[in-house]
Amino acid sequence: MVAVCVSYIDGSVPMAAFSTVIFDLDGTILNTLEDLAAAGNHTCEMHGWPTFAVDEYRYKVGNGMLKLVERFMPAEYAGDGRMFEQTLAEFRAYYGEHKEDHTAPYAGTIEMLDRLRAAGVQLAVLTNKDHVSAAPLIEKYFGSERFALVQGRVDAFPPKPEAPVTLHVMEELGANPATTLYVGDSNVDILTGHNAGLKSAGVSWGFRGRAELEAAGADYVVNTQTELAALILGE
Known part of the structure; x- marks a missing residue:
């Protein structure tokens, strides 16, 4: 992993290695897997389709709800736009x-976020989850003050890991790419940062695990929230 150079303001307090941190949501700061799996399986049961173990959903999520629905629908419906739209609507309603x-x-996680904010680090969320679902979840579990910006999937931008939505978030934040870190739990997240010219950190506690993050070329992989805070703060 890449080492972070520590700078000091007054000889005792380290200057943050990263002044802005953009977090993925599902599998990174929120464990949403069980509810996503329940919604997927409920939708499958409505049609008499096969269902999946919760752990199988670890590899179905990560690219947004449209891709998730595509992945749990039976292969025989591939290309059936009408059935896809119906299934997507059913999934969204239940979820x-x-x-x-x-x-x-x-x-x-909350303790880590508060520590970073206290150190002056600007925090944001960028997720492939539909914005209409992501924003209320952030409000409920993290309040309205911890994140300077929350960006979920909207039609105006292609989903992660394509760069436009990340660049939009950077512009809105007034962030410097050289001191901005993207944090997530999957190969999609590592590519999200890299495609926008950012360093990417993977968290091994999420849906996918260390092996996928390393294979995707993560600049850093951390095992705990304490390790992540130390990385960000240059400790």
Whole structure:
């Protein structure tokens, strides 16, 4: 992993190695897997389709709801636009009602965010989750003050890892690419940062794990929220 050079303001307090940090949502700061799996399986059951174990959804999520629905629909419906739109609407309706049933922040996440904010680090969220779902989840579990900006999937931009939405977030934040870090739990997240010219850090506690993050070329991989805070703060 790349080492972070530590600078000091007064000889005792380290200057943050990164002044802006953009977080993925699902699998990074919120454990949403069980609710996503429940919504997917409920939708499958409505049609009499096969369902999947919760752990199988680790590899179905990450590219947004449209791709998630495509991945749990039976192959025989590939290219059936009418069935896809119906299934997507059913999934969104159920998930919208049940997205908070089991979802919770990963242990230590809120404390980490508060430590970073206290050190003057600007925080944001960029996720492939539909914005209409992402924004209320952030408000419920993290409040309105911790993140300077929350950006979910909207029709105006292609989803991550394409660069336009990340560059939009950077512009809105007034962030310097040289001191901005993108943090996530999957290969999509590592590419999201790199495609926008940013360093990318992978978190091994998420949906995919260390091997995928390293294979994707993560600049850093951390195992705990404490390690991530130390990386960001240059400690």
